[in-house]
Amino acid sequence: MDVTTIRSMIAYDSWANARVLDCCEQLTTAHFIQEDETPWGSIRDQFVHYFLIERRWLSWADGSLSGEDAYGLQADPLDYPDLTAVRQMWQENDVQMQAFMNQLTGSTLERSLEVEWPGFAFSVPIWQVLIHISQHSMQHRTEITVASSKLGASPGDLDYLFFVLE
Numbered sequence: 753m754d755v756t757t758i759r760s761m762i763a764y765d766s767w768a769n770a771r772v773l774d775c776c777e778q779l780t781t782a783h784f785i786q787e788d789e790t791p792w793g794s795i796r797d798q799f800v801h802y803f804l805i806e807r808r809w810l811s812w813a814d815g816s817l818s819g820e821d822a823y824g825l826q827a828d829p830l831d832y833p834d835l836t837a838v839r840q841m842w843q844e845n846d847v848q849m850q851a852f853m854n855q856l857t858g859s860t861l862e863r864s865l866e867v868e869w870p871g872f873a874f875s876v877p878i879w880q881v882l883i884h885i886s887q888h889s890m891q892h893r894t895e896i897t898v899a900s901s902k903l904g905a906s907p908g909d910l911d912y913l914f915f916v917l918e
Contacts, residue, residue, distance in 0.1 A: 753861055753879035759853050764915045765886045766846055771907040772893050773799075773839050778905035781834045790895045793829075798899075799838045800829040802892040806845050806885050812865055813878050814852040819867055 776784060776795065785796045792798045804827040812822035832838045861879040897907055 753883075755856050755858055755861065758861060758879060758882050759856065761886050762849060762853055762882060764912055765889050766849070767915045767918075768893055768907075768910050769842055769846070769889065771910060772896055772900070773835070773842060775900055775905045775907035776835050776896075779835070779900060779903055783903050784835055785833070788899050790899050792892075795896050795899050796832060796835075796838055797829045798892050798896050800827050800832050800841065802889055803827070803838070803841050803845055805888055807848070809881050809885055810845065810848055810852060813881050814848065816848070819865060 779795070783795075785794050787793050788795070790798050792801045804825065807827075808822045808825050811817040811825070812819045817825070827841070832841060861882075862877055864875045864877050865881060866875040867873055893910070897910070900906065
């Protein structure tokens, strides 16, 4: 995997996150936090879940936390009472991700994150972790987009090509 492709994929991810967060400005806080049929319980809870997972993997990949400490990170959706708080969580992730992308090299992409815990072990290169982050985000953005669109707040086209052309 090459650095240019990964950077483009992560830049797209940031762009799409911003679009979905922006569309949620059309929702009331009550709609944003209400329980619905999304897998994590509400639009807010979906965001908190996928931003937490991104922070865990990113903090391990960029070396700011050990794998064990990154895995131990928690986030309670109730600590994010509205879209402003959720947006702040995303902005903190985005700043961290951009710093990581700015120093990314081919050798960094090939470096593996390794775990050897009792009964559980794996080794995965950072390029695969970054693809996971992007695809995990896409899954939850899609679920959020369906829920927000049902409430009259669609982010519009989120296709990669629209990102490139913009």
